[in-house]
Amino acid sequence: MRFLYVHIPFCVKKCNYCDFVSGKSSPEERRDYVELLKKEASLYKDERPEDGLLTIYFGGGTPSLLPVAQIEELLAAFKEYFGFASSMEITLEVNPESVSRRYLKQLKRTGVNRLSFGVQSFRNHHLKAMGRLHRSEDAVKAVNEAADLGFENINIDLIYGLPAQTLEEWRESLEKAVSLPVKHISTYGLKLSDKSLWGKLAAEGRLTLPSQDENADMQLLAMDFLEKNGFPRYEIANFAALGYPCRHNTAYWLRKDYLGLGLNASSLFNGKVRAVNESDMVRYRQKVENGSLPWAVREVLSDDEIREEELFLPLRTIWGLDIASFSRKYGSDYFAQKKGQMVKLFNAGLLTFEDGQLKLTKKGVLLNNEVLSSLI
Ligand code: SF4
Structure with a gap:
């Protein structure tokens, strides 16, 4: 962290x-x-x-x-x-x-x-x-x-x-x-x-x-x-x-671990535990003063949720998603199963593939929610 x-x-x-x-x-x-x-x-x-x-x-x-x-x-x-x-x-x-x-x-x-x-x-x-x-x-x-x-x-x-x-x-x-x-x-x-x-x-x-x-x-x-x-x-x-x-x-x-301190701050631990602090000052104070972590929510992300985040977070960036390493981790059939949707997205000029990286085009950025949800 x-x-x-x-x-x-x-x-x-x-x-x-x-x-x-x-x-x-x-x-x-x-x-x-x-x-x-x-x-x-x-x-x-x-x-x-x-x-x-x-x-x-x-x-x-x-x-x-x-x-x-x-x-x-x-x-x-x-x-x-x-x-x-x-x-x-x-x-x-x-x-x-x-x-x-x-x-x-x-x-x-x-x-x-x-x-x-x-x-x-x-x-x-x-x-x-x-x-x-x-x-x-x-x-x-x-x-x-x-x-x-x-x-x-x-x-x-x-x-x-x-x-x-x-x-x-x-x-x-x-x-x-x-x-x-x-x-x-x-x-x-x-x-x-x-x-x-x-x-x-x-x-x-x-x-x-x-x-x-x-x-x-x-x-x-x-x-x-x-x-x-x-x-x-x-x-x-x-x-x-x-x-x-x-x-x-x-x-x-890039989905690195991070720690959030203070009211309503969230954290990611070991890439799979997400915690969100209390957003109410009284409860936040009570927990911190008692020496306990002031979490309101602690959830262990499922494998599917982690995979979705590993797919859509890099796609938000200009560096894009490294298809080879994603496929190594999750199997090449992930994209094979999505072939129909991906062809549509390429044909509509929303996605591009450069040097092994899948990226949003400018038009794809405008419609990023639609693109990302059809890939998940
Ligand atoms: S009220 Fe909200 S938008 Fe305005 S300065 Fe505070 S945090 Fe920023």
């Missing part, structure tokens, strides 16, 4: 589209939570990897609401319990309005070497409608300051498919993104669950969302535009300059 995820479930206010496990907090609650995270980490110290952690990812929520001193404390605890590899990727998700130049300057000294900015859009009317607390100019300033202070590996997250968003507005956000000193851009299609305000409004028919075709046009535009501007796609939603794919997220797609 060389990949560590740490969930920081705090936000200043809830965004209108968000259903993540996150909420308001006081400084005391944040302080307590950091102690719980350290205690939870100590429960796994027997899992210490021989050569130390390769990546740490602070996600949320808004991890940048933690004072730098608390991030330092957490890193020191993780180093003590798990050890650090000589070259690590340590990512912190940052909301543009939550960081000052002083904060970023202090953060630079902690070992955090990758920042992921929750920008979402460079149009202020969209940001306002989403309930975000920053304006486009805040995001530009924060990213430039981070780069100026020596953060070289910067990601920005963008969302398309926003209510009433046009293709032209999406293009402007992409243009702005590539003009900034960033190495990585993630583009997510808006997904609404009925737990979010927008999800409820959409269910009542009170939100005008782009059609499926308009969404597909936006996704296609991102693929074409970002590729032409030095950010080739390496995963369905992720684009990076050469040498800058996110090492942490790539571990998920």
Whole structure:
């Protein structure tokens, strides 16, 4: 286990589209939570990897609401319990309005070497409608300051498919993104669950969302535009300059073991046990304080479930699925049985086969759910 995820479930206010496990907090609650995270980490110290952690990812929520001193404390605890590899990727998700130049300057000294900015859009009317607390100019300033202070590996997250968003507005956000000193851009299609305000409004028919075709046009535009501007796609939603794919997220797609700490965080052990932590703070606290693992769910994946994940996770990436090694493991009849579906997918231009790797085409990326479900 060389990949560590740490969930920081705090936000200043809830965004209108968000259903993540996150909420308001006081400084005391944040302080307590950091102690719980350290205690939870100590429960796994027997899992210490021989050569130390390769990546740490602070996600949320808004991890940048933690004072730098608390991030330092957490890193020191993780180093003590798990050890650090000589070259690590340590990512912190940052909301543009939550960081000052002083904060970023202090953060630079902690070992955090990758920042992921929750920008979402460079149009202020969209940001306002989403309930975000920053304006486009805040995001530009924060990213430039981070780069100026020596953060070289910067990601920005963008969302398309926003209510009433046009293709032209999406293009402007992409243009702005590539003009900034960033190495990585993630583009997510808006997904609404009925737990979010927008999800409820959409269910009542009170939100005008782009059609499926308009969404597909936006996704296609991102693929074409970002590729032409030095950010080739390496995963369905992720684009990076050469040498800058996110090492942490790539571990998920390559199905490496990982440990998740904090509320609602999930872990994968030995490639077959998936655990998900409690999402309720009271229950999480009780378990950690009692010295027990704060799992709400622990499931042993069946052989079929593992095979499905080993099939569809690599297919999400530009590297694709190594047919020879998959067939060695699961027998060549797996693909023989799927021959009919595969021929249809090839003929429809959704799949391609290059150098022994099965890959989604650009069109296949747009229809990835359909392709993956017909292969399973
Ligand atoms: S900042 Fe992120 S995690 Fe927090 S409410 Fe907004 S979308 Fe959700």
